[in-house]
Amino acid sequence: MTGSVEQGISVTHGNEHTLHFTVRLPVPVSRVWPALAGAEGLAGWFTEAEVLEPRLDGAVTLRGLGSGRVTAWDVERVAEYTVEGGGRIRFHLERDGDTGTCLRFRHEFREKAGTGTEPAWRDRLERLVEILDGN
Template identity: 70%
Template sequence: MTGSVEQGISQTHGNTHILHFLVRLPRPMEMVWPALTTQEGLAAWFASADVLEPRLGGAVTLRDIGSGRVTAWDVERVAEYTLEGGDRIRFHLERDGDQGSALRFTHEFQGGVESEPRWRARFERLIDLLEAGA
């Protein structure tokens, strides 16, 4: 199975922007989970996590993005980070066949710093990392 980043959807509600992606990943959920929920995993494709307490209510600090709390945590399925200023980053994993995973991703934010092309490039890095067997 090869990975793919399917069409992103961008919505705006007042000051709030919401990006949604469906990303098909070439590894099972158990192998993808650490890339979304550990300091080493996030640093490899997204952002350095200077602080990450892997539990509901735990502290999180994503370098150059912000600090906040883990607001959803369902091991090997859902990790959500809500940062000061209203940023919310949610990773929701589902099985996709015998050897793959589907990542349903949502990023809710204020202002215009993030963009669909930036997230697409990040997810391409994640796919490359997983395809390389990391």
């Protein structure tokens, strides 16, 4: 089985946008977690985490998005980063069958419509799938 990024959902209310993606990965949660909750893992598919204190209310600085706080942290389950200029990025992991993982991704942000954020996230998440499928 190979991983997949399912159809994204985009919801807009005024200038508030929310993107949702479901990503199915044929690897256990213990292999996915470091890619979402560690500086080295994030740099491999998303962006460099110049600062990442892996705990609730820890500091985080994501290159290109800004600085902020870790606003949710449940080891091997939820990592959420809220950064000025980048909004709130949430990764929620669940078991998927005997050996797989379901990643429920959510990005809440304020921005002008038409900025291409949905395709950019799809590309990033597909890169994550490729990295985890290849290991």
